[in-house]
Every structure is written in C-alpha cells, then in structure tokens.
Amino acid sequence: MxxxxxxxREIQPEDDQQIAKVIREVLIEFGVPKxxxxxxxxxxxCMTKTYDTPKSKYFVIDHNGKIIGGAGISQLDNYEGNVCELQKMYFLPEARGTGLGAKMMAVCLEQAKQFGFEHxxxxxxxxxxxxxxxYARVGFQSLDKPMGYTGHYSCNVWMIKKL
Structure with a gap:
C-alpha cells in the first residue's frame, strides 16, 4: 500500500464505529483475551466523546475515508503524577510495516509533550x-510492574518513556 x-488526523464522530471495529478485529486476530x-x-x-477531555486526544489513520488504525494519548488512570498513557494503538494488516506506526507514535508523543506530560x-x-x-526503538523502556490502574489486567508488558 x-x-x-x-x-x-484527530478522530471525528463519524469515525467512532470504524475505529471500534478496527480495534476489535486486531485484538481477535492476535488472540487477545476479551x-x-x-x-x-x-x-x-464512543471514542470521540472519550477523548474529548483536557489533555487527551485520539488520532486515526484515514486511507481514502477508510479508518485503518489509530492511537491516543490521555492522562494515566489512577496515578498521581504527570504521566500520560499511549492508548489503543492498533492497525489493520494493510497499515503494518509501512512506517505508519512510527509516524503515529511521533504524532502521539509530540501531542503528549504539548500537553506538558513528563512521561x-x-x-x-x-x-x-x-x-x-x-516502542523500544523510540525509547520506551520495560518496567517490572504496572503503573496506575487501567483495568487491563491481562496486559503484562509495561513500558515507559521520558518525554
């Protein structure tokens, strides 16, 4: 491709249904627990509404009107400190291996810096x-345990990056 x-670009209300489908399809493809x-x-x-809060933004990859991936930044839930979380970064197969992951990561990390997050x-x-x-290539480092509480207790790889 x-x-x-x-x-x-930033998510729009008309993208909500498409990005929800993308994320669920990718999770099923990888055999992720539901x-x-x-x-x-x-x-x-309701991603548009979810990310319509201060210091929070979600981006989608739009290919001729079809959403093929997305990622967002938001304050890390249940954590005291100036830390954001990279959230819901998922791409359909046609978006993988094309450099879009690195581009999306750059957009999200730049937004996090603009919001004033430290990590x-x-x-x-x-x-x-x-x-x-x-994630490692752009400077994320592994952690021994989770930070905050996201509710994603099945995820057992935790990483952090200084911004």
Missing amino acids: SNNNIVI VGTAYEDKALD CYLETLPYMKAATKL
Missing part, C-alpha cells in the same frame, strides 16, 4: 512483538 491518500484488555472497554464505541506509559502483550519493537 502506498502512503498516498493516507492522513493521520476480558482485561481494550476489547471490553466501553470507550471503544508516557503503555501496556501491551508479549506476543505483540512488532509493536513492542517499535
């Missing part, structure tokens, strides 16, 4: 190897 006609992960998040069906935290699963490699 060429990067022509691909735009990374409990204790983003799969069961109520936020998936960015994320949670993932060990078998999401390509994503974990990308």
